[in-house]
Amino acid sequence: MNPPTQQERFGFQAEVVQLLDLMIHSLYSNKEIFLREVISNASDAIDRLRFAILTDPELHEDDEALEIHVAYDKEARTITISDNGIGMSRQEVMDNIGTIAKSGTREFFQALTGDQRKDATLIGQFGVGFYSSFIVADQVILTTRRAGLPAGEAVRWESDGRGDYTLETVEREARGTEIVLHLREGEDDLLNDHRLRTIIQKYSDHISLPILMPETTEDGSGEDAVVNRASALWARAKSEIGEADYNEFYKHVAHDFADPLAHLHAKMEGTYEYTLLLFIPATAPFDLWMPEARHGVKLHVQRVFIMDDTGQLMPNYLRFVRGVIDSADLPLNVSREILQSSRVVDSIRSSAVKKVLKLLKDLAEKEPDKYATFWKEFGDVLKEGVAEDYSNRDDIAKLLRFTTTKSATDEPDTSFGDYVSRMKEGQEKIYYLLAPSPAAAKHSPHLEIFRKKGIEVLLLGEAIDNWLVTSLPDFEGKRLQSVAQGVSDLGSMEDEAEKEANEKAVTELGGLVERLKKALGDKVSDVRTTNRLTTSPACIVADEPDIEMNLARRMRGSGLPSRPVLEINPEHALVQRLDRETDEERLSDWAQILYSQSVLTLGARIEDPADFVERLNGLLMTLAEETD
Structure with a gap:
């Protein structure tokens, strides 16, 4: 035809x-x-x-x-x-x-x-x-x-x-x-x-x-x-190349209209010979989080374009990097299958990753404003590297930035190094709080005792933070500890008077704890007194020793950990009033209200909002009648 x-x-x-x-x-x-x-x-x-x-x-x-x-x-x-x-x-x-x-x-x-x-x-x-x-x-x-x-x-x-x-x-x-x-x-x-x-x-x-x-x-x-x-820019001597040349080459290779944030240009000679010309963009591409999006590094062999990277040259957590890698040791007819098992490619990849991380380290130390821009655009992507790249995990961890309870603004401005340098005397752990959003983290009741004692807490409100903390158990020997998981333990920062008060509360409120357990049934795995609260009557924490709360939330679907524990504040007037409550039916209503309030402050959802409202209105009416 x-x-x-x-x-x-x-x-x-x-x-x-x-x-x-x-x-x-x-x-x-x-x-x-x-x-x-x-x-x-x-x-x-x-x-x-x-x-x-x-x-x-x-x-x-x-x-x-x-x-x-x-x-x-x-x-x-x-x-x-x-x-x-x-x-x-x-x-x-x-x-x-x-x-x-x-x-x-x-x-x-x-x-x-x-x-x-x-x-x-x-x-x-x-x-x-x-x-x-x-x-x-x-x-x-x-x-x-x-x-x-x-x-x-x-x-x-x-x-x-x-x-x-x-x-x-x-x-x-x-x-x-x-x-x-x-x-x-x-x-x-x-x-x-x-x-x-x-x-x-x-x-x-x-x-x-x-x-x-x-x-x-x-x-x-x-x-x-x-x-x-008409000569490959990356093959020229660096002394012959100006900043404008690099910027225009970046725009060509990245299809971008803006100048890059930073670049590195290195010719490696030794066991293998190759040249790296790699760029950090100033803004994230719209398809950064799309799994099928193309990678940004182009492979050349002896200045001849071979293929766009499909993951062999640059790991996924550095997928924002753009540029060219030119090898003198690979064959011109190299295939993706050959790349996957090539020692040359393994060596190039290892070197390229280390040089990109070094570029980011230099940016963070020498040009913090530029690094703040980088973090805003690509910080959550870089966090993936903690789980993906064990060999470079420590270097990646040093590049991470967080908002904390001591941050002046909502912008992530604190590194692990900054946090460790500000740790209180006697503090042995790096404390963090996972929450559904940055706002929820900032106002969580789990922070109350830490604010009172002036202990800084990392506020983690992004989805990727779940995987970050489960993949990074410690930083430079300091263990990471969730403030919303397990029994509150401040170690040597808890004085003898506080320990005695906690032991006394366990004894004096033992009866109330058992009554609340009975009222809540299988909604909770336990009820206990706590010293982590100073102004709130109660909160929910995760009882799992090995599973982070946010991960458990997703497993449950409701937003709750799989084994929720209700902790009550023995110093709160409402808790002390409940200890004197003789009407078991009314105590049961209060127990449900206390539990539902704690679910909401956690950022999770209550399963039966209508029941919550009905119980709350009933108790309010009873209180109103008692004051008439």
């Missing part, structure tokens, strides 16, 4: 129309980046061809050098960018340009804020740079032929960016892609040799492929001349 030759018209996916409108209005103030984006796509297409040729040499088709061409026509008011990369088939054009065919589309649009600067960054992270053509063009014509397909199966795509596009099958002898931009009114300043060369050198000088533009020689003949340096 011959491919269709007639021109067909298609409507853009709704998200594309929305994106085009957003892009034109968000990025117009920096319109020259359209050229960077289109050149970047051309570079990627050539990289993909190089990789494909390793397994199918026939895709090369000829001995022509791999390169990118940029030209302009003043009379026609057009700019043309072409490459001899891998090209696209008809279906690939429809998938990649007519629609946004990638997971995360919904999350991307939900992440948009209306702030043009922030949204521009998101656009770059979503990797849709081709659409930036419409910032300066009111008509775009793309002609492409996939490597390996016959000349008669090339495709021409054309659109004004307003809602639909046309497709037709055409003849194209050369593989690759050509994009012709018909400029909007008022964009004629781009139809200038010096202007285009300046843009290319500003944004694309780092591209390792030659970018050529026509040049008139002294004899009047024309030829194409290379505009950029």
Whole structure:
């Protein structure tokens, strides 16, 4: 069956129309980046061809050098960018340009804020740079032929960016892609040799492929001349590279519009030879928490792009890292299966991880404001490393930041090292509180005795914190201890008078404890007096010695630990009043109220709110009658 030759018209996916409108209005103030984006796509297409040729040499088709061409026509008011990369088939054009065919589309649009600067960054992270053509063009014509397909199966795509596009099958002898931009009114300043060369050198000088533009020689003949340096940035000496060069390379490799937060550039020589050029972004990509999201490090072998990392080069907890790793020891036809069992890759990965952690350590020590930005964007991801990477666990732990009961604001500003340096005399443990949210943690009754004694407590209100504390039993010999688990034990910080008072309460309130146990039945595993409360009448703690409360909450579903214990404050007036209560039915109501209040302050939910309200109203009515 011959491919269709007639021109067909298609409507853009709704998200594309929305994106085009957003892009034109968000990025117009920096319109020259359209050229960077289109050149970047051309570079990627050539990289993909190089990789494909390793397994199918026939895709090369000829001995022509791999390169990118940029030209302009003043009379026609057009700019043309072409490459001899891998090209696209008809279906690939429809998938990649007519629609946004990638997971995360919904999350991307939900992440948009209306702030043009922030949204521009998101656009770059979503990797849709081709659409930036419409910032300066009111008509775009793309002609492409996939490597390996016959000349008669090339495709021409054309659109004004307003809602639909046309497709037709055409003849194209050369593989690759050509994009012709018909400029909007008022964009004629781009139809200038010096202007285009300046843009290319500003944004694309780092591209390792030659970018050529026509040049008139002294004899009047024309030829194409290379505009950029056309050498891999990471292969150059660091003394030759400026901060602007690194920033522009980052934007190319990360599809980001903002400068990176930090970078490292290292050439390793020894048993294995490889180069690292890695970046820490300033903002988290919208798909950071999506399991199918691509990793941000590209593997090159002898400067030839091989593949995007699928987890072998950088662990999952460092998935925010962007950049390039170039090995001189791996074969050009390396496969993912080979990577999984390669000693070379193991060595590169180990070194890269240590260097990234060292970069973050230096950032934390020398540029705390930048590190605060990093932590806000990627702190919860880094916490995963405590459980994932045992060999680097101690170094990761030193990088963690927390809000505590002594924090001046809600921003995480305390390291484990800071906490240990402020520990009270006689304090042997690092105390923490897990709660459903930071707000719930800050107002928890479990903190009362610790506030009274001036003992600092880490406030952990994020979901990942469950796994953090179960994977990190201690820090530099100081055991981590939940303030909402087990019997309260302050060790040597509890004086003799307090110990005597606790023993006395156990004896004097033994009867009340047994009566409350009977009233609550199997709702609790135990009832006991406690010294952890100073102002609240009661609280619920977990009785499990090995399972953290929040983990147990998820197992139960209700938000309660699997073995909840009701602890009562022997100094509280309500508890002392209950000890004198002779009406067992009324005591049972009070027991249920006390229990339900404790469930709510824990951040969990009560199973029967109507019963709680009915009992509370009944007791209030009784108290009102008694005071009349």
